[in-house]
Amino acid sequence: MKISTLFYCMWQGLRSTFRNKWFTLASVATISACLFLFGLFYAILMNFQHMVKNAQDGVSVTVFFDEGISDERVLEIGELISHRVEVSKVEYISADEAWETVKVYYFEGNEDAEKGFLENPLEESDSYEVFLTDVSMHEALVSYLKSIDGVRKVNEAASVSNMLSGINVIIGYVTGGIIVILFAVSVFLISNTVTIGISVRKEEIQIMKYIGATDFFVRAPFVIEGIIIGVIGSLIPLVVVYMIYNQVMLYVAERFTYLSQLMQFLTVEEIFANLTPVCIGLGVGIGFLGSFTTVRKHLSV
Amino acid sequence: MRTGSKKRVVRKPNDHVISFENVSKAYTEGAPALNNVNLHIDKGEFVFIVGDSGSGKSTMIKLIMREVLPSKGRVFVNGIDVVRLKHRQIPKYRRNIGIVFQDFRLLKDRNVYENVAFAQRIIQVPGREIRKNVPSILSMVGLAGKYKARPKQLSGGEQQRVALARALINKPDILLADEPTGNLDPKNSWEIMSLLEKINENGTTVLVVTHNREIVNAMQKRVITVKKGIIVSDEERGGYIDED
DSSP states (O other), X not given: OOHHHHHHHHHHHHHHHHHXXXXXXXXXXXXXXXXXXXXXXXXXXXXXXHHHHHHHHTOEEEEEEOTTOXXXXXXXXXXXXXXXXXXXXXXXXOHHHHHHHHHHHHHTTOHHHHHTOOSOTTTTOOEEEEEESOGGGHHHHHHHHXXXXXXXXXXXXXXXXXXXXXXXXXXXXXXXXXXXXXXXXHHHHHHHHHXXXXXXXXXXXXXXXXXXXXXXXXXXXXXXXXXXXXXXXXXXXXXXXXXXXXHXXXXXXXXXXHHHHHSXXXXXXXXXXXXHHHHHHHHHHHXXXXXXXXXXXXXXX | OOOOOOOOOOOOGGGEEEEEEEEEEEEETTEEEEEEEEEEEETTOEEEEEEOTXXXXXXXXXXXXXXXXXXXXXXXXXXXXXXXXXXXXXXXXXXXXXXXXXXXXXXXTSOHHHHHHHHHHTTTOOHHHHHHHHHHHHHXXXXXXXXXXXXXXXXXXXXXXXXXXXXXXXXXXXXXXXXXXXXXXXXXXXXXXXXXXXXXXXXXXXXXXXXXXHHXXXXXXXXXXXXXXXXXXXXXXXXXXXXX
């Protein structure tokens, strides 16, 4: 195919986008509405996932050692644990550090009660605090830790980890479900809009086919039109979601300070780093598929 | 008016541009649009196909254009077995056939120049040749001064001339005209028929489907009469046969 023919098809597609302005507007509005909903859900779910991830990062398992264990063995155990894939971080907590923490927690403002303890009651309670990369691996890690020679006790975080992995699974399903539903709805709506738009131009397609135009020549302007509509239809919701997200973050930061301290929200840049290509990709994909498949129905002239 | 003659025109097989061999076409079972039709049209002929509405005339055009396939029999155009054409071969095949319709079928959003140039663009003719060819063909159909006009700014006769220019610009071997004067007044009808005759004199085979009795009778060309899917008459220098 000649380059001039390609440019001609592109020009016709561009012209057609403006010429059939009502069809263009209807299609852009449909894609925009679907992708706007997608963008909102994406931003909410990503923040949820981020919060769960933060909570996961704080989940730890404490490992206590047998009485009279040598320092070398404690170090060996530390090495063994830190090499596990499910472990993100291992922190050694000496008995003295543990007692200091307890004192702060239990005896703050009641220092007299603390004076009753002449020695460290947590003697022989040196431990490792083990943080997980993925809470769903909690059970496997605990079994391993219990099997290590020299380990006396393992304090599990089973309920927290189970809850967090449950939430993770639910978020995964919800995200997947919403994406599938929105995609199906948008493809249905787009296909209807394109079908109506193209049936009006069925005669135009027939004329082209009678004159001897190839399927490519007939289809190319429609596909280019579909892609243009897809790009515009994805950029509009991106801008709207960007503005809404920014405003909501500002509002939360100003009005609900305690909430922003409690929960860590993703920045607009973090959200849009992935949302922008995904949204444009979906818009282009929907526009391309919608026009490609609908024109095909009329090509058998 | 000459009617009722059943004389068949015998042709040399090698000269046939269009051949129908035992062709039947049924859109619905038991109601054939064409029934066992045998027909041969030679290079350079001017042929009228006449008949009532629903007699099968337009089906013949559709078969030649390879818009539909015969239910039975074979159709040859320029020696090509139309039935055997693959979908991807159809565009190239159609470029050797020009076609005009009763309703002109112009691209409404494009001007006269673009409507005609379009036929050249699809066969990837270089731009400089298009700029040379389009004014030339528009002059031939008498529309040189209206190349910027949109179809809705033209009269019916002018629109049909644009359609003719578009059909002819790629120099097809065959020109099919499906009721080309159906939407035109007598003056414009005659102008279009004169153009078709001129095109035919330049060597293009012209096949005209029409209801226009006056024109058919006056032009004294070969006339094929179709009735209920059967060719009932095929006359050299024929006339319009009354249906009753």
